[in-house]
Amino acid sequence: MAEILIKNGYVIDPLNGIHGEVMDIGVKNGKIVPPDQVDTRYAKIIDASGCLVVPGGIDVHTHVAGPKVNAGRLLMPQDHYKIGRVIRAIPGIRRSGTGKSVPSVTNIGYKYARMGWTTVMEAASPPLYTRHTHHELDDTPIVDKGVNLLLDSNWFILEYIENKDQVRVNAFVSWILRATKSYAVKLVDPGSAEAWSRGVATQPLNIDDVIPGTSLTPKDILTALANAVRDLGLPHPIHVHANMLGLPGNYVTTMKTVETVANIANKRGLSIHLAHLQFNAYKGDSYATMLSAAEELAKLINNLSGVTFDMGQVVFGGTVTMTADAPWEFYLYHIAKWKWVAKDVEAETAAGIVPYKFRRHVYTNVIQWGIGLELALLVKDASKVVVSTDHPNAGPFTRYPQIIAWLMSKKAREEEMSRLNKKAVKRLSLPAIDREYTFEEFVLSTRVAPAKIIGLEKIKGHLGVGADADIAIYGIDPRTFDPSREYERLVKAIKYAKYTIKDGEIVVKDGKIVKTVYGRTFYVEPPSEPKLESEVLSDVKEKFKEWYSVTLNNYVILNEELRKVEPIRTY
């Protein structure tokens, strides 16, 4: 591996207390080393004077792989027609691909790298189809990745919770995370998929509703899985898509969700990550009277130290929504009236896919747009906020630069607001917010916060010695560049990074892919008690015959099946 010396860059690295300094950074064997250890005779020297040097970006919540994304590709052929969006193949350097909201697998890696993002976490994968997810992730070039596992409507877990058997819940979660090589526990509208699969509920469940066919409420599932995550010492706290997503008045449910698990914090003090919070911050009793509840939720998050969230920021334009919240997609299909995929995953979960267009003249969509930004701007600590669009639900990830421009420039927000539904803009508190993110807050919300949330802050999200050499270099100089006025240049600079370095290899130069490498897949190895686990496994084996269409042997994923794995031990 080549040695690299990045000279005279303007470095922002909050985790190491560097708040903007001109310094050199050395890279050797895929890791960051002190600059004097790099042999300048052989090293590749990058002149970064006048450039911003930051760690590689991390996306904690994005739907980039798995059967759901593939079904989205089948449902959205029109997404792949626009010839201008093609990345053409260059033999030996890159492969071709198309697509905007559900891009080809290769394009996902290339487009993330082009923006300077180097780690992505697939947001939701049903355990049964996680093999598919891994195969797609293995073909996603450049980025490091991990899988969040859907466990909220799993029949085994529901049964153990019903028997009040927390020990077995822990043992099962531990086994299934290892069996499917997954990274974190994801809850999607806890219990709703189960109610939907039974054909009883056609609307999402509220947090206190009893799940049909059981004696449980979503609260019980939340508590049990949060306890399991804490007891197993998982690096990532529970990743929750809260109940009642997308429905007006749901912020009360969100607050109850947070209260339920606020006291169950992991080793690093984190208790819950709220995914795409924008969709769960609605006030009002119908879409016509919908209002933003960002102030209430921001207050709650400011007061609690263990709560983090990603924005789920809406960007206007056509996209496709995909989530394991099947009843909500059924509801959305009747709003959008175009096409719909519904999918039931045996004893595990259910999912839906519906194309949707966010429009500037629609009242509800404008309120949604405002809520995401209000949340990010009203929460005081930028290290609790993660920039995301919940790709592709609220917009494709390629629009992150635009979101960052909205956060860093009031003028950019005002310009956008002048094009929106006037009635909706009047009801937002966004016009009254003067806060603009600084460059350090940009680094916090796209690098540091996600690294802390996924628990990899030792190797990701900073540029200290020993960290992974994932570096993004943008062609702007924060000393002379004013993002609040020149936001268009900011968008361009972030969209096409000057250099992206992944594991010590230059993969992007001047916004073009120059090399294809493949990242690692992270998964957790929680502790297990052999005796308890064999008991749980014999239980699983017996029921597998009845509940599943595959055998247990075909369910467990082996290390050899994956390209490059890195287990994270939690004991």
Next chain:
Amino acid sequence: MQTLILKPKYPFIVPVEVEKIIPDKVAGKALGEILKLTVYEGNRRKTVGDLFEVSGEIASKPEEQEIIFQNTSMKIRRIGEKMSAGKIVVEGDAGPLAGYKMSGGTLIIKGNAGPWLGASMKNGTIEVFGNAGGFVGSKLRGEEFHKGMSGGTIIIHGNAGREVGAHMSGGNILVEGDVSVLPGLHMAKGNILIKGNCAGWPGTHMIGGKIIVLGHVDSMVPSFTFEGIMPKVKFMGQKIKGPFYFFMGDLLDTEFPSGKLYILRETNKHLSFYEQFMGEVKDEWLEV
């Protein structure tokens, strides 16, 4: 009108995409520049000069430019895509997506045309002397409803494939030969005249527009209401003599249908049972 002639240098084995060779992009350029235009052969980036022998004259304005493709085969795709003026003559076959999204000018194909001929076209004229594939004047798969052809004229002297004029919202299509199933699927506006036979289900899901079939229709969709017998129908300003069975539909999509379907009485004896629903058939309805 100046004429530019392109001849393939060798028979193509993989598809060649020639969307760059249209009067709008060729006119006003030097021959050297045209030879350097990008053309993809499969996934390989080539230039016009690599694949075609180019000769002739170049006009200064697109309206005065004529482009002739000689010795072509079905492997050449996207001929005349997005052209807005001038004339393209294909002396041979044209592959899929010929005239896709074209907004003006004339495209003449002397041989056969592939599927998606004139898909989503907005204006202009396409004339095919051989047969055409499916989805003539249609939209591409997955796009929104009624985003097919919205204007212009397509004339096919041979047969056409399935779903002719699917999702069309304007313009005229004339097929002198036979068509396969589902002409005018999801049609919203515009006119289709089929002089030959139809393999079945004309006008399924249509919410507007007009379809005329002069040949035999193998089967009808049951969700059309029979309105009566019409002595004659207008198509592109000309009167076509009947009498025709006149249907409105499609009740699957709308309660108050405005899609009109005319089927010639003479060639469709098997539909005569509809006549019982209108009582006595008066002679004046049948007069020609």
